[in-house]
Amino acid sequence: MKQKLVIALSLILLIGVIFLIYNDLFNGNPADSTNATEYNLEKLKQIDSSLICYNEVITIDLTMESVNALTIDSNSNIYVAGDNEIQIFDKTLQKTHTIKLDSSANCLAVFDNTLYLGVGNYVEVYTSKGVKLSRWKSFNSKGYITSIAVNKTNVYAADAENKAILRYNLNGVLLNVIGKKDKDKSIDGFIIPSMYFDLAISAENELWVANPGKHELINFTEKGDFRTSWGIASMQTTGFAGCCNPIHFCMLSNGSFVTFEKGLDRIKLHDQTGKLECIVASFSDANAQALDNCSIGARVHDLATDLQGNIYALDAKDKKIRVFSRK
Amino acid sequence: MKNYLVKLILALILFIQAFNLYAVQRFPKPEFETKYSQPTMQTPCPRSVYMEYFDVAVLVASLSLITWLILKKRSRQGVFWTTIFSLLYFGFYRKGCICAVGSLQNVTMALFNPDYYIPITAIAFFIIPLVFTMFYGRTFCAGICPLGAIQDIFVLRPMPLKQWVQTILGLIPYIYLGLAVLYAATGTDFIVCRYDPFVGIFRHNGTFMMFAIGGVLLLIGVFVARPYCRFLCPYGVLLNFVSRVSKNHLSIAPGKCIECRLCENSCPFGAINKPTPTRNVEKRNVMVKRFAIYFVITPLLILLGGWTGSRFHENLAKVHPKVRLANELLLANNNKISSLSMEISTFKSMGKPLDKLYAEANIIIDKFYIGGWILGGFLGLVFGLTLVNLSVFQYRTDYTTNKGTCFSCARCVDFCPVKK
Amino acid sequence: MAEKKQYNRRDFINNSLRAGIAVSLAGITVALTTRALSGKSVWQLNPAKCVQCGRCATSCILETSAVKCVHVYDMCGYCDLCGGYLRPDTKELNTAAENQLCPTSAISRKYIEEPFFEYQIIEELCIGCGKCVKGCGAFGNGSLQLQINHKLCVNCNQCAIARVCPSEAFSLVSASDAYLYQGKKM
Structure with a gap:
């Protein structure tokens, strides 16, 4: 009798084991969804809404695989570079035409209906209608131009590989090299850990350059002399976050700065002295909260502004231009 | 023509290089002034395969030994010590991997997925026990399989099961085998490895689920001997089939059975066929x-x-x-x-x-x-x-082993009074 | 007499079945051995697909995961304020122990020259959680990447991490492709 009971119990246990296996195989959860070692930037990305002074008013969807750069001319035409081409939108945000390129442009600037493109280590010049005018001699073979700006006398190209600003005249003659590391002149040089090296020309025709590794923006004279700089490293909104920021910036007509920081994916507005004025936008939506394997590389690939002071951000993740206007 | 070809190849090379240039992300190296040399990256190689060949050698040697002990020496004690050795080597030292039971999935996957390079040891561990079984019965189960070995040690108070219970539970391994083959063939999972009950014990590390199944099976095994081997093991299905037609097999009596009934209850696995009572013949x-x-x-x-x-x-x-x-x-x-x-x-x-x-x-x-x-x-x-x-009615006058389900553990041998 | 005849028939059936089994086993062996000798399959982690969910640290059957963080120095910016080394929410930006991101302090930092620092993974301490990988990817160049250390990996038939990987970053590949780095081809 006792033996029968033991056998019965054993067999019930055996059935139990089989049921456990069955249940785990067909109904089991693969693993729990909590991550004990999670790296979370959400708290830092949360921004007090009173600090946000811009509204996103329009988005323009782009039909490109990759988007690299954006600029706006004095007639409010928008130029977007990416995918071996440049797409041009007029001020009604309608695509007017496309310029096919031999290879992809990393950056572009427009002045007086002439397009200046940074392609690899050289500059190419097109008319705004797409006629190729010239290809300038490259500074050296290893160069890589990440940003370009132009005014009526100069073309400045930021070369991330050479860690210097190349100053050309409008005909492509190299005038001088700005900011190159030089111990004799006690120039520390730019610290550029990744291929982000931006510059801009202010309304007063002053050259401003981002030095991301030092978390600062520097003002140079035409001759390449240091004039002034500002910026501190901080995860707080007052400074620039992470190892190397800001990676993109543009300047408004009143001399204030619009900066974008990778990592925290935020666009901020600083006044002429560099003091934080307010936040333009912080990309902290539900999508960003999800695990994001595209986090390597920045979300915004370029910033631009029009004459009305609207801010245009080229969202590389969603392949959109997001337009922000002051509240 | 030749010129043209050379040009074409050159163009192709240039094209590929240009492509590479843009495919690779670029990073501006810091300009170090001090003599800094960048550490080289380590890419450690997988373990050498010689250890695995050694495993195969150990398998062949131990299988030969245990087969000799069972069929020639008829020594239960010898089988027991070989069992201990296998448990230590294939179980605790090799941590239950590689094992013959799981190898059937490797073989299935290799047959269905041409991109999969099956390890040569997996083939060896699949084939060798089957070959031995084909000639000598399931001597692999007797004490070489680490899963069997660990359970065999826990056969302490075996109790006989009713024949119909054995038959019904004996169908489970077929389902398990079918599922294992299905999931291996579709490249879904290796479920036999996933639910290997004792691998957690061998590794001293595993999920709660592993230890729970393993512990419960060992507990059951105290009373219902070797529950995994008899009522779950998918490889046992193949061994069972092959063993039925094996050329030689352990016999209870070395000579003529004298029907003394001493061995009748000696088998913990219910694998002894009794003589058929004549009166029940239909x-x-x-x-x-x-x-x-x-x-x-x-x-x-x-x-x-x-x-x-x-x-x-x-x-x-x-x-x-x-x-x-x-x-x-x-x-x-x-x-x-x-x-x-x-x-x-x-x-x-x-x-x-x-x-x-x-x-x-x-x-x-x-x-x-x-x-x-x-x-x-x-x-x-x-x-x-x-x-x-x-x-199918089989007429039997002697006590014989059931060649399909017998694990050749040689327990019954000690009970037989016939000495040649 | 009749009994003996039956016995012979059974013998014949057994022998034929055995011959059949022998032939099929030989067939399987021959068919698979050529394949087995031509290469070896190992598990590979593709950092481009990795989302640093933390399961590599917890799901490996080894006591400490065979997945380790690897530093691809070619991609490193040698920054002072390394996103993979420092916690993002620190009060002050300094390298005090409480500011270290790695839960097991498996990253060592060495000063090279102003303003560059070298970061090395202490493999014995690394648990493969990918926290630093995420930090480096968010702020830096993504030079920290998770890889399977094949000296440690026992190459399970079905990798326990691969089973739970949410982004299909694991795959069974030929041993010549055991390591896969993002950015620069090795």
């Missing part, structure tokens, strides 16, 4: 008739099994992670589940189109439709053959 024409009926309904059972299996193909496919993810997403999109799992949130962040996932999942489900038919048909066949087998 009339021959009744038996033949029943045999014929079962023979006819077996194909019907196969069809029925196949049809049933195909009905469940979606449930079977759910084990595949892709199908499960597609299912979860379907539910999530219908708002049937509230909290998003990591799988769903990851999928959403990857930007892969939902349709593509569904399409991929459907291809897998289609495979399982065929797999369901085959699995069900196989189980129908097994069921039919079991019925046929039950109705």
Whole structure:
């Protein structure tokens, strides 16, 4: 009798084991969804809404695989570079035409209906209608131009590989090299850990350059002399976050700065002295909260502004231009 | 012409280089002033395969030894010590990997997936025990298989099971085998390894589930000897089949059985055939008739099994992670589940189109439709053959081992008074 | 007499079945051995697909995961304020122990020259959680990447991490492709 009971119990246990296996195989959860070692930037990305002074008013969807750069001319035409081409939108945000390129442009600037493109280590010049005018001699073979700006006398190209600003005249003659590391002149040089090296020309025709590794923006004279700089490293909104920021910036007509920081994916507005004025936008939506394997590389690939002071951000993740206007 | 070819090749090389230039991300190196040299990256190589060949050598040596001990020396003690050795070597030292039971999945996967390089040791561990079994019976089970070895030590108070219970539970391994082959063939999972009950004990590390199953099976094994081997092991199905037709096999008595009944209860696994009592013999024409009926309904059972299996193909496919993810997403999109799992949130962040996932999942489900038919048909066949087998009457005058289920552990030998 | 005849028939059936089994086993062996000798399959982690969910640290069957963080120095910016080394929410930006991101302090930092620092993974301490990988990817260049250390990996038939990986970053590949780095081809 006792033996029968033991056998019965054993067999019930055996059935139990089989049921456990069955249940785990067909109904089991693969693993729990909590991550004990999670790296979370959400708290830092949360921004007090009173600090946000811009509204996103329009988005323009782009039909490109990759988007690299954006600029706006004095007639409010928008130029977007990416995918071996440049797409041009007029001020009604309608695509007017496309310029096919031999290879992809990393950056572009427009002045007086002439397009200046940074392609690899050289500059190419097109008319705004797409006629190729010239290809300038490259500074050296290893160069890589990440940003370009132009005014009526100069073309400045930021070369991330050479860690210097190349100053050309409008005909492509190299005038001088700005900011190159030089111990004799006690120039520390730019610290550029990744291929982000931006510059801009202010309304007063002053050259401003981002030095991301030092978390600062520097003002140079035409001759390449240091004039002034500002910026501190901080995860707080007052400074620039992470190892190397800001990676993109543009300047408004009143001399204030619009900066974008990778990592925290935020666009901020600083006044002429560099003091934080307010936040333009912080990309902290539900999508960003999800695990994001595209986090390597920045979300915004370029910033631009029009004459009305609207801010245009080229969202590389969603392949959109997001337009922000002051509240 | 030649010139043209050279130019073409040159152009091709240039094209590839240009492509590479843009495919590779670029990083401006810091300009170090001090003599800094960048450390080289380490890419440690996998363990050498010689250790694995050594495992195969140990397998062959220990199998030969135990076969010799069983069939020639008829020494239970020798088998016991070999069992201990195997448990220590294949179990605790090699941590239960590689094992013959799991290797059947490697073989299946290699047969179905041409991209998979099966380890040579997996082939060896699959084939060698079967070859030995073909000639000498299941000597591998006696004490070489680490899963059997660990259970064998826990055979402390074995109690006999009713024949019908054994027969019914004996069908489970066929289901397990069928599922293991199905999931290995579809590249879904290696379920035999996943639910290996003792590997956690061998590794001293594992999930709660592993230890729970292992512990409970050992506990059951105290009373119902070797429950995994008898009622779960999928490799045992193959060994059982091969052992039935083995050339030599352990016999209880070394000479003529004297029907002393001493060995009758010696087998903890219920693998001893008793002499058939003459009075219960049915009339021959009744038996033949029943045999014929079962023979006819077996194909019907196969069809029925196949049809049933195909009905469940979606449930079977759910084990595949892709199908499960597609299912979860379907539910999530219908708002049937509230909290998003990591799988769903990851999928959403990857930007892969939902349709593509569904399409991929459907291809897998289609495979399982065929797999369901085959699995069900196989189980129908097994069921039919079991019925046929039950109705086959074998006339026996002696106590003999059941060649299919006998593990050749040689326990019964010690009970036999016949000494040559 | 009749009994003996039956016995012979059974013998014949057994022998034929055995011959059949022998032939099929030989067939399987021959068919698979050529394949087995031509290469070896190992598990590979593709960092481009990795989302640093933390399951590599917890799901490996080894006591400490065979997945380790690897530093691809070619991609490193040698920054002072390394996103993979420092916690993002620190009060002050300094390298005090409480500011270290790695839960097991498996990253060592060495000063090279102003303003560059070298970061090295202490493999014995690394648990493969990918926290630093995420930090480096968010702020830096993504030079920290998770890889399977094949000296440690026992190459399970079905990798326990691969089973739970939410982004299909694991795959079974030929041993010549055991390591896969993002950015620069090795």
